[in-house]
Amino acid sequence: MNNSGCSAGTTEPFALRVIGDSMSPEFQDGNIIIIDPAVPAVHQAYVVIDYGGEILFGQYHVEEGRRWIHYLNPGYESVELVSTFEVKGVVIQRSTGRRKDLKHYSYPAKQR
Numbered sequence: 001m002n003n004s005g006c007s008a009g010t011t012e013p014f015a016l017r018v019i020g021d022s023m024s025p026e027f028q029d030g031n032i033i034i035i036d037p038a039v040p041a042v043h044q045a046y047v048v049i050d051y052g053g054e055i056l057f058g059q060y061h062v063e064e065g066r067r068w069i070h071y072l073n074p075g076y077e078s079v080e081l082v083s084t085f086e087v088k089g090v091v092i093q094r095s096t097g098r099r100k101d102l103k104h105y106s107y108p109a110k111q112r
Contacts (some may be wrong), residue, residue, distance in 0.1 A: 002041075011038040013092065016057075022071040023057060027094060033057075035089035036099065047089035052083060 018026040018031040027033065027046075041047050047060045049069065056079065058069035 013037070014089070018057065022073050022076045023059075026071050026072050027057075033091050034093035034095075034096050036092045037087075037089035039090040039092065041087045041090055048088040048091070049081075050086045050088060051079070051081060052085070055088070057091075 013034050014036060016033050018027045018029060018033060021029055023046075023109075033046075035048050039045075040109050041049075041060045043060065043062045045060050046058070047069075048055060048057050050056075051069075058071050059081070061068040061070050061078070067085075069079045069081065071078065094107045
């Protein structure tokens, strides 16, 4: 497990487009999210991870030493991270394409 940031050799933020509705209503299909690989994953941060070759976008949860990816849409089940995973970065910004919809995210500095 590497949950300290991206090990792909870059620490520059990058953009991704949300595909699907697993994170709605906060993140809609087609939203653009800005990911910062230098920000550490903490409890309840929105993260992008590589889990066994599959890229997942969800809310990172740490509960009693167990780690999960939680989806905001109740139609999707949370995924327990039971094997090696790599955090690609933490969502720091979301935009729907209109400037007034720009939203910034901040997280507590303390890890659980």
